[in-house]
Amino acid sequence: MPELPEVETVRQTLRQFLLLEKIINIDVYYDRIIDGDVEEFKTIVTNQRIMEIDRLGKYLIFILESDSFVSHLRMEGKYHILDSYEAIPKHTHVVFYLESGKKLCYIDTRKFGRMKIVNRDHYLEQAPLNKLGKEPFHITSEELYTAFKKSTLPVKMILLDQSVMSGIGNIYANEICFELKIDPRTKANRLSKKRVDELRLISIDVMQKAIAQGGTTIHSFDSNGIHGLFQVQLSVHTKKECPVCHHEVRKIMLNQRGTYFCPHCQKRRY
Numbered sequence: 001m002p003e004l005p006e007v008e009t010v011r012q013t014l015r016q017f018l019l020l021e022k023i024i025n026i027d028v029y030y031d032r033i034i035d036g037d038v039e040e041f042k043t044i045v046t047n048q049r050i051m052e053i054d055r056l057g058k059y060l061i062f063i064l065e066s067d068s069f070v071s072h073l074r075m076e077g078k079y080h081i082l083d084s085y086e087a088i089p090k091h092t093h094v095v096f097y098l099e100s101g102k103k104l105c106y107i108d109t110r111k112f113g114r115m116k117i118v119n120r121d122h123y124l125e126q127a128p129l130n131k132l133g134k135e136p137f138h139i140t141s142e143e144l145y146t147a148f149k150k151s152t153l154p155v156k157m158i159l160l161d162q163s164v165m166s167g168i169g170n171i172y173a174n175e176i177c178f179e180l181k182i183d184p185r186t187k188a189n190r191l192s193k194k195r196v197d198e199l200r201l202i203s204i205d206v207m208q209k210a211i212a213q214g215g216t217t218i219h220s221f222d223s224n225g226i227h228g229l230f231q232v233q234l235s236v237h238t239k240k241e242c243p244v245c246h247h248e249v250r251k252i253m254l255n256q257r258g259t260y261f262c263p264h265c266q267k268r269r270y
């Protein structure tokens with residue numbers, strides 16, 4: 001699943017191609033991608049220009065002239081921009097026809113992605129965005145410590161809890177625990193204020209580095225479309241050997257998510 005850095009890369013790339021483009025028609029081939037009434041979605045979005053593309057956590061927000069819609073790629077959703085003469089690819093569920101003749105296709109083999117109309121200016125106060133915690137860049141050390149102090153969840157799982165902090169998924173949660181040198185199963189309330197602040201700073205660093213790598217990896221749309229699943233340099237996720245001590249990386253399942261850690265560098269503290 002694309003996480004904050006990948007969605008940010010998708011946002012930046014889409015922006016280059018779509019700003020001020022007018023949507024003149026929409027086809028929806030799979031109704032469930034639209035959260036809400038499909039005809040209403042089409043009516044609202046048609047004949048509006050894309051004024052900006054924003055992001056919160058793993059959500060993209062297309063800001064139009066008088067409305068907005070949010071788009072969540074979930075597992076495998078991606079966007080592809082095609083010229084008018086190009087055939088619509090397989091697994092395309094929504095096509096936005098643009099005034100320039102290009103078309104923006106939403107492609108999703110798993111069909112888990114969703115789009116939803118939200119208020120033009122107050123989308124942060126509406127579902128689903130109002131349920132999200134702040135991003136690592138914006139949460140204060142105090143706010144994060146308060147959340148950790150009252151939770152007995154493993155650190156890895158609180159990192160995945162989008163209502164505490166938004167944007168971190170399984171891959172980067174593993175990487176953050178590795179950088180913090182903490183066993184991912186350590187209970188959140190066992191962390192001192194100092195450790196929670198270290199975790200906050202590491203989260204920012206991991207996100208920023210991945211965004212920077214994404215930006216250098218993707219310059220345009222290739223034949224696979226723009227899904228942001230670029231190869232970032234990872235230290236522990238899916239690795240066999242720890243890059244620091246060369247001990248074997250262990251894989252366990254934590255809440256059904258593949259959890260990779262180095263038992264030598266990431267000591268158990270609970």
Ligand SMILES: [Zn+2]
Nearest residue numbers: 242245262265
């Ligand atoms: Zn190690």
